[in-house]
Amino acid sequence: MMKLTQPACKFCKGSESSLFSCCTPEEHEKLGLAKSCNFYKKGQPIFQENSMPVGLYCVSEGLVKITKLGSNGKEQILRIAKPGDIFGYQSLIKNSRYKASSIAIEDSSICFVPKSQFNELLTNNKAFYDGIMRLLCDTIESAETKITDIAYKPVRGRIAEALILLDRAFEGKEHITLTREDLAGLVGTVKETAIRIISEFKHEKLIEINKRSIKVINQEGLMKISHLYD
Known part of the structure; x- marks a missing residue:
């Protein structure tokens, strides 16, 4: 992992679809001061299953796979995060250990937002809160669809x-x-x-x-x- 110059959210490749697009100029300024950006080489883990979350991750460049080990020891890919996508938020909200791991599919730049800043946005920005709720619902819907597809x-x-x-x-x-x-x-x-x-x-x-x-x-x-x- 290598630290990079922190890119402003508005210049991110996925800025239009990013959840942070609903932040005010003041919130973007606070976010810029609080976050960090790191470079991960292809195949490098970002966080691992069973570790405790300390913040939120957002893809600036590259692609990340969210994976879970099955009972047979084989890796199951739950989803793929692209530029503008956030990940690791479910365990962060629950304050529980990660139920999955995240690994860079290709050389990637990943922004990290500390838990305190994430919680502040959840509390003070209704649009951000609503966006997180939609993401959680989409995750459940996607999981249900995947289960049905595998079965039928x-x-x-x-x-x-x-x-x-x-x-x-x-x-x-x-x-x-x-x-x-x-x-x-x-x-x-x-x-x-x-x-x-x-x-x-x-x-x-x-x-x-x-x-x-x-x-x-x-x-x-x-x-x-x-x-x-x-």
């Missing part, structure tokens, strides 16, 4: 859906650089199955493969496969 949607449909979501997460980049193992963890399958289906999608000219990266060339075709099992 075949792996082929889940991978098609995951590639569409990843293509959006990697917006502005030509290729998706998520590993096959991470892709398998995202949809709840094994790496061998993910590799086989990715190969099928390549032959069907839905994607292109360049070494270990993937480029979506037919998003409509992937959407048809994803919705085929809805």
